[in-house]
Amino acid sequence: MRLQVALDVLDLPSALTLAGQVADHVDILELGTPLVKAAGIAAVSAIKAAHPDKLVFADLKTADAGELEAALAFEAGADLVTVMGTVDDDTIRGAVAAGTKYGKQVVADMIGVVEGRVARIREVSKLGVAFVEIHAGLDEQARPGYSIDQLLADGRAAGVPFSIAGGVKVDTIGSVREAGAVVAVAGGAIYNAADPGAAAAELKKHATR
Ligand SMILES: O=C(CO)[C@H](O)[C@H](O)COP(=O)(O)O
Numbered sequence: 001m002r003l004q005v006a007l008d009v010l011d012l013p014s015a016l017t018l019a020g021q022v023a024d025h026v027d028i029l030e031l032g033t034p035l036v037k038a039a040g041i042a043a044v045s046a047i048k049a050a051h052p053d054k055l056v057f058a059d060l061k062t063a064d065a066g067e068l069e070a071a072l073a074f075e076a077g078a079d080l081v082t083v084m085g086t087v088d089d090d091t092i093r094g095a096v097a098a099g100t101k102y103g104k105q106v107v108a109d110m111i112g113v114v115e116g117r118v119a120r121i122r123e124v125s126k127l128g129v130a131f132v133e134i135h136a137g138l139d140e141q142a143r144p145g146y147s148i149d150q151l152l153a154d155g156r157a158a159g160v161p162f163s164i165a166g167g168v169k170v171d172t173i174g175s176v177r178e179a180g181a182v183v184a185v186a187g188g189a190i191y192n193a194a195d196p197g198a199a200a201a202e203l204k205k206h207a208t209r
Contacts, residue, residue, distance in 0.1 A: 001177045003207045004028035004057060004163070005200060006187030012039045012046055018191060023051050025200035028080070028183065030057040041076045048077035055079040061109055063087050066094030074102035085110040085124045085132060096128035105130035107163070111137045114150075118157045125160035131182055132158070136166030148172050152179040170199075173206040 005026045007015045012035075019029050029047055036043060036058060048056045058073035062083040073081040083095040085108040095106045108124040110117060110132060121132045134151045148166055155162045156179050164176045165185035176184045186203055193199035 001181055001207045002027035002183045003200070003204050004030050004183050004185045005190050006030045006032045006059070006165070006185055007035055007047070008032035008187045008191060010034055010038045012043045015039070015043060015047060016050055018196060019047055019051060021197040022190060022200040023054055025197065025204045026054070028055045028057050030059055030185065032187065033059045033061050036060060041072050044073060044076040044078050057107075058082070059109075061111070062091065062095060064091055066091035066096075067098045068094075070095035070098035070106060071102070074098060074104045078104065080105045080107055080130065082107045082109045082133065083129075084108070084112075085120060086113055089123075089127060092124060092127045092129065099128075099130075107131055107133050109133045109135055111135040111140075117154050121154065121158040121162065122160060125158075131161035131163055133163045133165055133183075133185070134158075135164075135185075141167045148175070152176065152181075155179050155181060168203075170202055170206060173203055174209070177207060177209070 003026045005022050009015050044058050056078050057080040058078035059082050062069040066083050070081045083092050099106045106129045108129045134155050161182050163183035164181045168184045168186040169189040190196050190199045
């Protein structure tokens with residue numbers, strides 16, 4: 001299972017610093033949605049230029065104009081881009097068309113989908129995305145009683161390639177791997193750590209065990 005770090009910081013210098021601290025221990029460098037909004041799509045190019053050997057993931061969470069937005073990210077150097085899993089199928093198809101044109105990949109983000117999630121995961125996976133991100137966002141994670149377990153159960157049930165995002169940390173990443181995820185996404189567990197490089201190294205150990 002690959003490890004993806006979400007660079008959920010708000011300016012490019014902080015993102016470059018964090019990427020430099022963790023790059024040796026992760027497979028995918030994700031520019032979080034707030035970073036892209038704050039720093040612009042040029043931040044994708046800067047991270048790719050600093051780490052050409054890493055996959056760069058632009059978390060655009062596109063909701064419309066899929067082909068146009070995905071092309072922006074691919075032109076900037078992204079290897080993967082997200083489109084929302086809840087939107088019009090043609091938006092997802094458009095992003096996939098851009099992926100085909102640039103030889104890059106699209107990920108459908110299932111954030112906000114709880115009821116009927118397994119059925120929708122199966123539907124979007126037929127639209128040509130590389131995998132589906134089963135995701136509890138920061139707001140959902142903040143609610144009392146949140147558990148990553150339902151994400152894992154739905155991943156197992158869906159029977160298609162999936163990643164997991166939603167508070168992945170050292171004591172849950174083993175279950176993410178055992179559930180069959182192709183990628184584990186970790187944001188806060190890395191950027192909130194006193195030593196982000198050490199935190200990423202520890203997560204990587206569990207991701208590949
Ligand atoms: O996309 C996101 C929020 O929408 C985050 O980047 C993703 O949830 C990973 O961060 P964390 O591990 O802190 O949940």
